[in-house]
Amino acid sequence: MAQATDRSESGTWARRHNQALVALAREVWHDRCSLETAYARICEIAAATLEADRVGVWLLDPSRARLACVHLYLRAGARHNPAGSREELVLGSEYAARLGELRVIDAADLAGDRALTAADPALDGYLRRHDIASMLDAPVRCAGEVVGVVCHEQVGAQRRWSAEDQAFAASIGDYVAMAAEIDRRREAEGRLRYLELHDPLTDLPNRDHLLEVAHAALRPLHGDSRGLAAIHLQVEPGAVVGDDATVLVAAAGRLRREFGDAATLARVREHAFALLPHGHVLEAEALEIAERCLALVQGAGHAVAVGIAFAHDLVAPSADTLLRNAELASQRARSGGQNRCEVFDAEHHRGLLRRLATERALREAMVEDRLEVWYQPELDLRDGRWLGAEALLRMRDADGALHAAQDFIDVAESSGLIVPIGRRVLERACRTACGWPARDGVAPVLRVNVSARQFEQPGLVADVEQVLHATGLPRARLCLELTETALLADAEGAARTLGRLRALGVGVALDDFGTGWSSLGYLRRLPIDTIKLDRSFVAGLPGDRYDSAIVEAVAGISRRTGLEVVAEGVESQAHVDALRALGIVRAQGFLFAPALPNGELLARYGGG
Known part of the structure; x- marks a missing residue:
C-alpha cells in the first residue's frame, strides 16, 4: 500500500495542511460566500492538499436514513458536479x-474491510461503480449531531492516509x-429580514x-420635471362584508394582479395599502392609477378612500413625509364620503400642522396649569347692578401671552x-363664584358654557x-x-339631560339665541329658563327695524313665559x-367690561 506522494516529512505536511486551512477559512468563512461556492472551494482545496481523486459533500436527510451527495469534485479535469454525481x-x-x-473513517483497504462493505450493500455498490479503493471520510457535525460527511476517495489503487x-x-x-452554519x-x-x-x-x-x-426612488429627483407619487388606499372596515382578513387578502390580490411589476404595493396599516409607481409619473398618470385602485377595491364591494x-x-426629499402626505390625503377623502380620491394639499396640511401645534400647546397648558378662567359681567340696564357673569376660558402660552378661547376651542x-x-373650568368657576358678594341677599349668577362634546x-x-x-x-x-348645536343631534336625549340638570336646581340658558333654525322650537320643547340674545340682533339697534322687531318679539316671549333674556354684545x-x-333689562358687552380676571371683576363690581 502506497501513499500518493512521499509524506515522510510529517512536520512539513502538517504545516502545509495548516496553511491550506487558513487560506480556505479566509475564502469561505464570510457572509459574501454562498454555500455552493464554499462547498466547491472546500472540495478543491481538500483534493489538492490530500491528493485525493474524488472529494464529495454528502448530507443526511431529515429521517437520517439516507445520504445525498450535494457536491462532488473530480481532481482529474478539475470537474465539479459531473453528470450523475447527485447520488443517494x-x-x-x-x-x-x-x-x-x-473523528474520521479511515478505510485504506476497502476490499479487505468486509465488516464495512458486507454490512452495507448500497455502499459496496457505490464503491464498485466508481472503482474506489480507499477513502477517508470526515463526519460533518452541527451542535454535536452528525448531519453529513465529507468523502475523500482514491480510485484504482489503495493508499495509506497519514x-x-x-x-x-x-x-x-x-x-x-x-459553511453550513453560516x-x-x-x-x-x-428570513427574519423578509418578515421584518x-x-x-x-x-x-x-x-x-x-x-x-x-427613499431609493427619491435620490435622483433633482432637476426632473416629472416626479414620484405615492397612493394610499384606506379600505373601510365598517363597509366590508365577512371576515376582514379575507377581504384584505382579496383586495391585495386584485391590486397585485393589476399592477404587477409596474409599482410596489404594500400593506401599511391594518386596513390600508400604499402604492408607489416605479419611475416618475405625471400628475394625470398618478390620478389615473389612483382611480384604477379605487375601482378595483370598490368593484369587490368594499368602500375605499384614496389619497x-x-x-x-x-x-426636502423624505420618504416618510411622502407616504404620510398620501395617508393624510386619504383621510381627507374619507371625511368627504365613501369611494373618493383626494390629492394632498400642502396648504391644508399646513393648517393641520397649526392645529396639531395648538393641541400640543393646549395639552402642555393643562399639565402646567396655564388655563385661566376670566369672567364677563352681566348687568341690570336699569341701575347698573351686577347680576351675574359668564365664565370664559383663556390659555396662557409658554411665553406668557394670553389667548382667547376662539383661538383654540375648535381644536379642544x-x-x-x-x-x-370643561370639567376643570366648571370646578374652578364654581369655587370662585362662592366668593362673590351678595346684594340684598342675592349673589350674582354664574354662567358656564357647555360644549356639544361635553353635553354628549x-x-x-x-x-x-x-x-x-x-x-x-x-x-x-x-x-x-348651551348652543343650538349641542341640542341638534338628539333632541329627545337633550330634553332628558336638561330635565335632570333642572332637577338638580341648575339653570339652563340657550346661547346665541336666534342664529339657528330651530331656536323658537326649543323654547317650547326643552326645559330652558334663560335665552341669551345673539349679538347680531343687538348690533343693528336702534336703526335697523328688523332687529328692533326681533328684539321686541323676544322681550314679549319673555314676559309671557317667564323666561329671562340676556342681550349679548352691548357696546x-x-x-x-x-x-x-x-323691554330687555339684562345685558353683557364691552360697554360694561370685557372678560376680566376675578380680582378685577370684584374691584369693579364687587363693592355693591
Missing part, C-alpha cells in the same frame, strides 16, 4: 455506527459544518419596506380635550352635582349655557337705551 445512498448500519463514533491527513480531513468536515444563519437572517419587511397576512411588503423603496401625494410638494372640541377642560358625555349631570357638592356653590346660582349707550325701550 441508504445509510448502512456499520457505516452509520462509525460515522457517529469516529495522521496529518486524518487531522486535515477532520478539519475539512468542520469547515463544511461551519448559510443557515444567513438564511435565518434573510413583509406583512404576514397578505405577503405584501410592509411600510418599512415601502419606505426603503421610496395621492407627489414628491414635488416636499420641502375636535381632540376631545374639551371634556376634561353620559357623566355630565354627575359631574355637575359633584362639583356643586365639592365647592358649596348654591345650585340656583349656576346656569349652564354703546344707544344699544342700552334701545334694549330698555324694547
